[in-house]
Amino acid sequence: MIKTVEIVSLSSGIIGEAVAAHELKIGIERLKSMGLQVKFSKHALKGIDYIKGHPEDRAADLIEAYADSEVDMILCAIGGDDTYRLLPYLFEDDRLKNVVNEKPFLGFSDTTMNHFMLHKLGIKTFYGQSFLADICELENEMLPYTGKFFKELITTEMIKEVRPSDVWYEERTEFDESQIGVPRVKHQNTGFELLQGTSVFSGKILGGCIESIYDIFNNDRYSDSIELCKKYELFPTLDDWRGRILLLESSEEKPSPEMYEKMLLALKKYGVFDVVSGVLVGKPMDETYAEEYKNLLVKTIASPELPVLFNINIGHATPRCIIPFGTYATVDADKQLIIFE
Incomplete structure (x- = not known):
């Protein structure tokens, strides 16, 4: 059972912008309503320009999230287009390798690159949802099909099967x-x-x-x-x-x-x-x-x-x-x- 989720901005920094403040609020409340403790990585909310300009801090956030034993799951804020730039900051001196473990990692889109990085280190991951795109859904609830899978993951730390949505x-x-x-x-x-x-x-x-x-x-x-x-x-x-x-x-x-x-x-x-x-x-x-x-x-x-x-x-x-x-x-x-x- 997942208790604490850490949200990381490994690609775009949009969740730190005023334009996304209402979505951020919805997402935090929604995770808390599922009984989760919500943590943001050190730089996750620093905004688009900062995140774009500091791939080393994005990498540091991922390393910290894996190293923190109180964090049960890593949830990507959103995709983007340049998370490949984290490669040297994660792989030089085995920085990521030294801390990775099997806590669930969830993200999609540009996060594909992070999935490949973790695969390279033998770590299983989960593909398909992100904080802003799914948890912060503007409808009154998460979309039912989407929510079913997210709840299964935080409850069982696995996914048993996938059938099509109606x-x-x-x-x-x-x-x-x-x-x-x-x-x-x-x-x-x-x-x-x-x-x-x-x-x-x-x-x-x-x-x-x-x-x-x-x-x-x-x-x-x-x-x-x-x-x-x-x-x-x-x-x-x-x-x-x-x-x-x-x-x-x-x-x-x-x-x-x-x-x-x-x-x-x-x-x-x-x-x-x-x-x-x-x-x-x-x-x-x-x-x-x-x-x-x-x-x-x-x-x-x-x-x-x-x-x-x-x-x-x-x-x-x-x-x-x-x-x-x-x-x-x-x-x-x-x-x-x-x-x-």
Whole structure:
């Protein structure tokens, strides 16, 4: 049972800005109502500019959260786009390695990079939700499907299974105080969709946001992302990928089909699709380009026998489940079920 949660800003520092104050208040109250003690890391609330300018302090916060025996779980504030910059401050002198342990770590989006960092050190993590995006939801309660998984994690420190949500929600365009209590627009969800391959496959899941992963292979966003990720061997080797299930989801940037294909091709070139046992793909936000992405997955992977399961409620579309990384999973498309051992 989780008692104390520490919130860290490893990517964007937006939770420290006045514009997010009403969401911060909602989130803190919500966690407390679940019986949790809430702690913020030393620099978590310092704001966008400070966090952007001080990757060393972001890294120090993560190290401190792992080292603090009173902290039972680490919850990422939100994603962003440059948490790869923490690499030297975490890996030089084994700073992170010396303190890591198996307390639950939860985040998604740019946090994909932090999941890879922790994977490198043999630590299991949880992918799929963040403080600002999920706990601070402006509706009167957390979205039911999202909340179910978060409560399961803080109660049992594990996730037993994932089934599809009955509904999906359009993303909000406004997040100001006027939106408090305003329900999201919702639609019927259609469940998991097997694009190709056998309906049952298994392995330990790893992956995350495709744009973040692409930054490991491409310098368009930041001129040093390839160099840093290569230096610290962030992306797993093909031997490490062998037999795993690759998770991919796309961000609120809603990448164009052309961009999506480019990102898939980078993974194909690396050889990931030759060694994994299957691919899980998150529902795109607002279902934008869903059909195009499906076609591109089949076309680009070009291995009809490799199972590809689309429309998982994970990533940037709401609601969101939580997927354990590093835990053996069995996926059954016919039963619409992912079970974790």
